[in-house]
Amino acid sequence: MKTPRVSRQKQSEPLPTLLSRRNPEDLRWEMQQVELAIARRAYELFEARSCEHGHDLEDWFRAESELLRPVSVTMSESEDRISVRANVLGFEANELKVSIEPRRITILGEKEPGTAKTGGGKTQPVASHPDQILHVIDLATDVTAETAVVEWQGGLLKFELPKAAEPKVQTAATAA
Numbered sequence: 001m002k003t004p005r006v007s008r009q010k011q012s013e014p015l016p017t018l019l020s021r022r023n024p025e026d027l028r029w030e031m032q033q034v035e036l037a038i039a040r041r042a043y044e045l046f047e048a049r050s051c052e053h054g055h056d057l058e059d060w061f062r063a064e065s066e067l068l069r070p071v072s073v074t075m076s077e078s079e080d081r082i083s084v085r086a087n088v089l090g091f092e093a094n095e096l097k098v099s100i101e102p103r104r105i106t107i108l109g110e111k112e113p114g115t116a117k118t119g120g121g122k123t124q125p126v127a128s129h130p131d132q133i134l135h136v137i138d139l140a141t142d143v144t145a146e147t148a149v150v151e152w153q154g155g156l157l158k159f160e161l162p163k164a165a166e167p168k169v170q171t172a173a174t175a176a
Contacts, residue, residue, distance in 0.1 A: 015153070018149070021148070024100075035134075038063045039060075039063075042059040082141065082143060084105060088152070091111060096157065097109070100161065105137040107133055107136075110132050
């Protein structure tokens, strides 16, 4: 009689960590700080070009690329749920904040600055730019945020989002 094979998780892979969801309004307030930093940098780029108009989007996108780490996202959908995977490699679970709304996921992350020892035994901060994430994922279908599950595992955010029940539409024949 054969014994079933049990797959073992690699020792180097961290175990999944459940993330708590944030109130979307609170997260929007924190997002404003990031957006203001992007706006300031975009304006600096505008000034560096002797205030030449017509490059506002170019300045904004360059400022975003300098300040924000890109996030790649994959989604799959079944009849009752949406699964989303976001690559947040380099960020730990405690450096990430997420909110889920009926048609939107927001990911905000700020890397804690690392330090390195110098020749004299002193520590100094190590710059690893960009060190922030601000990523908004729009969903095509309403989801139930209250029962959603969000896990972080080794640089990957996993969202399991149950679809919201569609409201029943009464027709004139059934209403009578």
